[in-house]
Amino acid sequence: MSVRELVVLGTASQVPTRHRNHNGYLLRWDGHGILFDPGEGTQRQMLRAGVAAHDLNRICITHFHGDHSLGLAGVIQRINLDQVPHQVTAHYPASGQRFFERLRYATAYRETVELTEAPVAADGPLAVTGTFTLDARRLSHPVESYGYRLTEPDGRRILPERLAAHGIAGPDVGRLQREGVLNGVTLEDVSEVRRGQRFAFVMDTRLCDGVHALAEGADMLVIESTFLDEDVQLAVDHGHLTAGQAAAVARDAGVRHLVLTHFSQRYADPEEFERQARAAGFEGELSIAQDLMRVPVPKR
Numbered sequence: 001m002s003v004r005e006l007v008v009l010g011t012a013s014q015v016p017t018r019h020r021n022h023n024g025y026l027l028r029w030d031g032h033g034i035l036f037d038p039g040e041g042t043q044r045q046m047l048r049a050g051v052a053a054h055d056l057n058r059i060c061i062t063h064f065h066g067d068h069s070l071g072l073a074g075v076i077q078r079i080n081l082d083q084v085p086h087q088v089t090a091h092y093p094a095s096g097q098r099f100f101e102r103l104r105y106a107t108a109y110r111e112t113v114e115l116t117e118a119p120v121a122a123d124g125p126l127a128v129t130g131t132f133t134l135d136a137r138r139l140s141h142p143v144e145s146y147g148y149r150l151t152e153p154d155g156r157r158i159l160p161e162r163l164a165a166h167g168i169a170g171p172d173v174g175r176l177q178r179e180g181v182l183n184g185v186t187l188e189d190v191s192e193v194r195r196g197q198r199f200a201f202v203m204d205t206r207l208c209d210g211v212h213a214l215a216e217g218a219d220m221l222v223i224e225s226t227f228l229d230e231d232v233q234l235a236v237d238h239g240h241l242t243a244g245q246a247a248a249v250a251r252d253a254g255v256r257h258l259v260l261t262h263f264s265q266r267y268a269d270p271e272e273f274e275r276q277a278r279a280a281g282f283e284g285e286l287s288i289a290q291d292l293m294r295v296p297v298p299k300r
Contacts, residue, residue, distance in 0.1 A: 009045035042071030061092035063145035094119035139205035152196030215253035224262035247277035261289035
């Protein structure tokens with residue numbers, strides 16, 4: 001059975017708090033696991049969330065600030081300790097190659113796993129699999145930063161009334177789906193396009209073209225909202241978004257499920273992020289991320 005869900009491992013910006021770990025997000029996608037921005041403590045959060053090293057196929061780093069990458073050393077060593085039997089690919093800004101190497105070889109350990117380094121140097125596709133295409137887009141932050149987007153290929157949705165009109169039933173339905181045509185009836189005659197699911201991950205950034213491109217039409221958008229709207233100048237100065245800005249992006253992009261995260265420790269009431277997101281006009285499903293939360297990707 002395929003599972004598509006976000007497992008939230010940490011939600012704090014800059015420093016962890018008593019209730020929030022540094023960043024960390026695992027996307028489960030049909031047996032493929034993508035770990036985004038493993039901050040300090042991610043390995044322990046994986047244990048608490050029931051996530052194993054064997055669940056990881058890719059690691060995507062948006063940028064090399066510590067709250068988004070200090071956990072990388074431990075995660076890589078755990079992958080090797082557990083002797084993960086499949087290749088693991090790491091994507092990260094090419095300008096941070098020296099940081100990646102320092103984290104990868106931060107201490108002595110025995111390498112047992114094929115870890116493929118795939119640095120990101122420009123906007124565009126990074127990988128194409130049978131179930132998704134992974135793309136990156138440049139963001140606006142004091143250090144080079146990229147957001148990521150998964151896009152599932154479009155499929156076909158069978159329409160029972162059209163099958164009945166053509167007298168197709170039982171095993172013939174499967175045959176038509178496999179072969180594309182049956183007794184002159186094509187698959188297009190009895191189905192409609194089902195748009196593939198889209199997932200976007202946007203961390204530390206000001207508003208920029210990359211943010212809007214990543215969010216466009218996303219079924220789920222995981223996006224930073226470090227500041228509340230009254231601190232918008234702080235957000236601009238430090239290369240971040242407010243709750244209202246993030247929600248407005250989601251509203252204009254037609255996002256179905258918005259996940260706000262990466263909260264500054266200065267705010268004690270997480271419900272204020274929800275209030276400001278709604279005030280910005282976002283009417284879709286909304287989650288204020290909490291550590292160890294699981295959020296299903298909306299079905300199509």
